[in-house]
Amino acid sequence: MSRTPLHPTREQIELPMVLDCLSDPIRLAIVYQLAQQERVSSELCCGDFNGLAGKSNLAYHFAKLRECGVMQTRVAGTNRFMRLRREDLDARFPGLLDAVIKSAARDAERLQLLPEGEVVAAD
Amino acid sequence: MSRTPLHPTREQIELPMVLDCLSDPIRLAIVYQLAQQERVSSELCCGDFNGLAGKSNLAYHFAKLRECGVMQTRVAGTNRFMRLRREDLDARFPGLLDAVIKSAARDAERLQLLPEGEVVAAD
DNA sequence: CCAATAGTTCAATAAACGTTGAACATAGGG
DNA sequence: CCCTATGTTCAACGTTTATTGAACTATTGG
Numbered sequence: 001m002s003r004t005p006l007h008p009t010r011e012q013i014e015l016p017m018v019l020d021c022l023s024d025p026i027r028l029a030i031v032y033q034l035a036q037q038e039r040v041s042s043e044l045c046c047g048d049f050n051g052l053a054g055k056s057n058l059a060y061h062f063a064k065l066r067e068c069g070v071m072q073t074r075v076a077g078t079n080r081f082m083r084l085r086r087e088d089l090d091a092r093f094p095g096l097l098d099a100v101i102k103s104a105a106r107d108a109e110r111l112q113l114l115p116e117g118e119v120v121a122a123d
Numbered sequence: 124m125s126r127t128p129l130h131p132t133r134e135q136i137e138l139p140m141v142l143d144c145l146s147d148p149i150r151l152a153i154v155y156q157l158a159q160q161e162r163v164s165s166e167l168c169c170g171d172f173n174g175l176a177g178k179s180n181l182a183y184h185f186a187k188l189r190e191c192g193v194m195q196t197r198v199a200g201t202n203r204f205m206r207l208r209r210e211d212l213d214a215r216f217p218g219l220l221d222a223v224i225k226s227a228a229r230d231a232e233r234l235q236l237l238p239e240g241e242v243v244a245a246d
Numbered sequence: 247c248c249a250a251t252a253g254t255t256c257a258a259t260a261a262a263c264g265t266t267g268a269a270c271a272t273a274g275g276g
Numbered sequence: 277c278c279c280t281a282t283g284t285t286c287a288a289c290g291t292t293t294a295t296t297g298a299a300c301t302a303t304t305g306g
Contacts (some may be wrong), residue, residue, distance in 0.1 A: 010306080014149060014230075014233075015223070015226050015227060015230060015234065016145075016146050016147070016148055016234070017146075017152070019142050019143075019145050019146035019151075019223070020142075020143070020146035022139075022142050023138065023139050023140075023142035023143035023146055024293095024294085025139055026294090027266085028138070028139060028142075031195045034305090044250085044255095045253095046252070046295065047251095047252070048251060048254090053192065053294095053295085054295080054296070054297085055252085055253070055254090055255095056253090056254075056255080056296070056297075056298095057294075057295055057296075058180070058253090059253065059254055059255080059305095060254095060293095060294075061297080062244050062254095063254090066260090076302065077252090077303055077304070078251060078252045078253075078303045079252065079300090080252080080253070080254095092226070093222060093223075093226040094222065094225070094226070095218055095221070095222035095225075096219075096222040096223065096226055097216065099216060099218040099219040100142070100216075102217065102218075103215070103217070103219055105217040107137075107138060110137075111139070112226070113137065113144060147263095147264085168282085168283095169283060169284095170281090170282070170283085176264095176265085177265075177266070177267085178282085178283070178284090179265080179266070179268095179283090179284080179285085179286095180264075180265055180266075181283090182267080182283065182284055182285080183263095183264075183284095184264090185283090185284095186284090200272090200273055200274070200282090201272065201273045201274070201281065201282045202273095202281095202283085203282085203283070203284095204281065204301070212281075228268075233257090247306100248293085248305105248306090249304105249305090250303105250304085250305085250306100251302100251303085251304080251305100252301100252302085252304100253300100253302090253304085254299105254300080254301075254302100255298105255299085255300070255301090256297105256298090256299080256300090257296100257297100257298095258295100258296085258297095259295085259296085260291100260293100260294090260295090261292105261293080261294085261295100262292085262293070262294095263289105263290105263291080263292070263293080264289105264290095264292095264296105265288105265289085265291100266287105266288085267286105267287100267288095267291090268283085268285105268286090268287095269284105269285085269286080270283100270284080270285070270286090271281085271282100271283085271284075271285090272281100272283090272284100272300085273280105273281090273282085274279100274280090274281085274282105275278105275279090275280085275281100276277100276278090276279085276280100276282080276298105
């Protein structure tokens with residue numbers, strides 16, 4: 001349980017897999033929160049998403065996001081820190097991630113993107 | 124079988140549904156071919172996609188693309204003509220469709236986007 | 247060393263999905 | 277009016293998916 005898990009190389013990232021990842025509401029919320037976090041260039045760990053679903057369900061979605069190349073996991077002690085693979089995604093699919101995040105942000109309430117009554121500063 | 128089928132309004136189009144639509148290789152290929160056709164501002168009918176899958180399978184995917192608001196179907200005689208709902212999609216999710224189409228175009232071979240050995244002129 | 251914390255893995259379940267072929271509906275041409 | 281071409285609908289199927297709780301692993305702090 002200790003080694004950092006496997007991630008696909010940039011070239012192995014496939015468009016349909018990424019779109020499928022982003023099409024799930026829970027995974028979209030995870031990605032959205034990771035994107036918010038990019039602004040302060042820091043990472044989030046599993047526990048930060050506990051509002052979205054149960055632990056084992058989250059682990060399932062994390063694995064999918066990892067396997068599809070959407071995010072990266074770094075192991076540190078008992079924590080896993082994750083971040084978007086922004087560079088790789090932008091290189092493979094220019095403009096895609098931004099379009100998805102922006103579209104999601106517009107529909108944030110409808111999509112229940114934030115766990116509790118969290119508020120995000122406007123751009 | 125004669126009336127033009129139901130389509131969601133622009134506002135009813137949901138991001139996760141659209142992403143899910145585009146995440147299926149056959150549907151992505153359909154959308155890709157429709158996007159190519161936009162250049163000559165004309166439509167395609169069901170038969171034009173026969174290279175991608177069997178008829179009933181295609182009908183299934185067409186229905187999904189319609190229900191999710193990705194494309195529109197117009198009935199004319201024994202034919203159904205379809206086109207992308209470009210304006211609606213661009214209004215709801217700016218830049219998304221273009222990013223997907225462009226990314227798909229880059230990986231056209233890998234994704235087997237064109238039925239037979241078809242060739243598309245470069246941009 | 248023990249207990250608590252942080253996550254993963256596994257097995258089980260129900261629902262959704264993609265694919266198939268057969269039957270059906272409709273319109274148009276001889 | 278029939279025959280054909282074009283698509284849709286339906287039932288069946290096997291597969292994949294998301295979700296759950298329980299068991300497990302690993303690390304840290306006392």
